Amino acid sequence: MNPQKTGKLIMDLRKEKGWTQKQLADCLHLSDKTISKWERGIGCPDISLLPALARLFGIDSRQLLDGEFVINGEDSDDMKKIQFYRCPDCGNIISSVGPAEVTCCGKMLTALPVQKPDQLHNLKIETVEDEWYMTCPNHPMTKEHYVTFIAAAGCNHIHLIRTYPEQELSVRFPKRRKMTLYYCCNEHGLYRMDL
Numbered sequence: 001m002n003p004q005k006t007g008k009l010i011m012d013l014r015k016e017k018g019w020t021q022k023q024l025a026d027c028l029h030l031s032d033k034t035i036s037k038w039e040r041g042i043g044c045p046d047i048s049l050l051p052a053l054a055r056l057f058g059i060d061s062r063q064l065l066d067g068e069f070v071i072n073g074e075d076s077d078d079m080k081k082i083q084f085y086r087c088p089d090c091g092n093i094i095s096s097v098g099p100a101e102v103t104c105c106g107k108m109l110t111a112l113p114v115q116k117p118d119q120l121h122n123l124k125i126e127t128v129e130d131e132w133y134m135t136c137p138n139h140p141m142t143k144e145h146y147v148t149f150i151a152a153a154g155c156n157h158i159h160l161i162r163t164y165p166e167q168e169l170s171v172r173f174p175k176r177r178k179m180t181l182y183y184c185c186n187e188h189g190l191y192r193m194d195l
Contacts, residue, residue, distance in 0.1 A: 004041035005067025011039040013057040027056055060101055062108075082153055083111035084182060084190055093149050093184075095158060112190035114182070121191050123150075123181065131172045132179070132195065139185070141169050150183040152176075152195075 014024050014035075021035040028049060037043045045053055045064070054061040085094040087104035094102050094109070102109045117123065119138060126133045132152070139147055143165045151160040152173040161171050173179070179195040 001044050001065050002067050003038075003044050006044055006064060007039045007041040009064065009067050010035070010045075010053070013059070014039075017057070024056070028052060060103075062101070082158065082182070084151070084184065085109040085111060086148060086184060091148065093160065093162065095151070095160065112184065114190050114192045115188075117191045117193055121183075121185060121188065123183065123193060125195070127175065128172070130175050132175050134171045134173070134181070136169050136183075139169065141165055141167060145185070145187050148184045148186050150181065153180045153182065154178065 010024075014021070020032075021039070022032040025032040025035045034043075038045060050061045050064055054064055057064075081098055083096050083098075083100070085096075085102045085104070086092070087094075087107070087109060089105040089107070092104045094104065096102065096111075121136065121139060124135045124137055134150060136147060139145075141147065141163075146165040147163050147169055149160055149162050150171045151158055153159075154176050155178060159173055161173075163169055163171070181193045181195060182190060183193075184190045
């Protein structure tokens with residue numbers, strides 16, 4: 001932790017909220033002199049105070065440690081930059097349309113790298129009325145090895161369906177132009193296929 005960077009970040013976030021040093025100190029049950037020391041880079045918050053301080057400012061504790069608060073640019077909502085995260089502990093699936101810091105079960109998650117489908121992970125896609133009907137006939141759906149989700153992303157939307165082991169893998173999505181499919185195998189990772 002760099003005291004000067006962290007102190008400046010605390011000062012900037014405090015001013016953004018419109019708080020005085022005394023108001024911030026009162027929220028943390030500290031003196032305003034302590035806040036002043038932090039903001040001047042003379043000292044740093046105790047590690048036990050970081051979660052409460054982060055909650056007050058609505059940021060991640062790690063940003064306080066780094067002394068940097070990064071805001072995504074306006075192009076962060078481009079669906080071509082979609083990323084998926086999967087928690088290895090609880091199986092939670094999270095997506096973002098730009099760079100993100102994602103945590104689940106107390107762990108920092110990294111975006112799943114995208115791969116091209118191979119023989120085992122190749123989807124069979126058929127048109128049924130006005131829908132895409134997808135199956136993955138070569139992939140097992142056992143408790144140990146299965147597809148965890150299939151998502152269809154368009155220019156301004158995403159439709160995600162969670163799949164479960166020991167159930168038939170068959171999914172339907174409304175048929176639209178320029179769709180990109182993403183699907184995740186619990187053992188081999190994330191695959192992408194353009195329609």
